[in-house]
Amino acid sequence: MKFIQADVLKQKPTDESKLGFGKIFTDYMFTMKYKVGQGWYDAQIEPHRPIAFDLATTVFHYAQGIFEGLKAFKNEKGEIRVFRPEENFKRMNRSAVRMCIPEIDEKLVLEGLFELLKIEKDWIPTSPGTALYIRPSIVATNVALGVHAGTEYLFFIILSPVGSYYAHGLAPTRLLVEDFYTRATVGGTGEAKCIANYAVSLRAGEEAAKKGFDQVLWLDANEKKYVEEVGSMNMFFVIDGEVITPMLTGSILPGITRKSCIELLKANGYKVSERKISIDEVIEAQAAGKLDEAFGTGTAAVISPVGMMEYKGRDYVVNNNEMGKITKWLYDTITGIQTGRLADTHNWVVKL
Incomplete structure (x- = not known):
């Protein structure tokens, strides 16, 4: 694997309380290329820099791109x-x-990531709630118009020191239940982490933000009845002691934090259900005093408590707009395992 030395290194942040999310990037990135008939080639760690693309590049026109976050x-x-x-x-x-x-x-690519992290180790923040965010991506780079799969691709990993995903940290979020726009359909691309999914969600997100909400809670595209996910998180509800998360039907991203939470909950004796859950069931539980907690899970926010949901113009408060005990336990446990404060009994962490 080739390493290209940067001529000048950037100044690292001195105040980790002001990192924000995804605004600052490290000195280096990992890249490799693909060409039909050749496969993936030219894996290297090189200086993080702008890359020029022709305006007819495939990804710009047909959104053939995917990414990850860890x-x-x-x-x-x-x-x-x-x-x-x-x-x-x-x-x-x-x-x-x-x-x-x-x-x-x-x-x-794991080897490339680990080498990149060793080089950029001084960029990893250490204050509580901070981390080095890792963004692997693949985009189609051949220059051609016409609706067909690309013939050339660029894989890259960029790094960003980050603080909390939400400006308000762990304060409960406000969700707007979206009953007009749709994000994904069964048979579509909802279960893939592709760039088009996020573009589709922007309009509803912008409208929700103008009304003072943090995120949109999406319903299924077919009936607009069943809860699916939040724009950047999978969704969980605690109803009468049962932890419920929407089942993976093909229109929901299979979150890694979601998977980790389910495994932790089951290992510690909680009743966990992966099933369809309608927004009406959630509202009925809230009215009956049985909606104990609601929270979202995702790499960026880890665990985010939900304090209020609005649906069809009416507000529904969850757990007095406070973080619930299961939500807090999951946040403390997962972040404890991630940072080493707690034992990693599931062998989830790779140490470098």
Whole structure:
């Protein structure tokens, strides 16, 4: 694997309380290219820099692109810790198959990621709630118009030191239940982490933000009845002691934090159900005083409590707009495993 030295290194952030999310990028990135008949080639670590693309590049016109998101942490011992990275690259290959993108060698890109993290170890923040966000992506780069799969691709990994995903940190979020716009359909690309899914969600998200909401809670596209996910998170409800999350039907992203939460909950004796859950069931539970908690899960926010949902113009408060005990336990447990404060009994963390 080739390494290209940067001529000048950037100044690293000095105040980790002002990192924000996805605004600052490190000195280096990992890249490799693909060409039909040649396969993936030219894997290297090089300076993070702008790359020029022809305006007829395939990804600009047909959205043939996918990405992942994961995090690296550094504890007081100086250990670099990466949470379940193999799961991200397995999911990336599933997204690649759906989007007619050539699959990657998971072992090779993991090795490339680990080498990149070792080089950029001084960029990993250590303040509570911070991490080094990792963004692997693949985009079609051949120059041609015409609706067909690309013949050339660029794989890259860029790194960004980040703070909390939400400006308000762990304060409960406000969700707007979306009953007009749709995000994904069964048979579509909802279960793939592709760039088009996020473009489709922007209009509803912008309208929700103008009304003071943090995120949109999506319903199924067919009946607009069943809860699916939040724009950046999978969704969980605790109803009368039962932890319920929408089942994966093909229109919901199979989240790695979601998977980790289910495994933790089951291992600790909680009743967990993966099934269809209608927005009416959620509202009826709230009215009956049985909606104990609601929370979202995702790499960026980890665990985010939900304090209020609006549906058809009416507000529904969850747990007095406070973080619930299961939500807090999951947040403390997962972040504890990620940073090394708690034992990693599931062997989820890769140490560098």
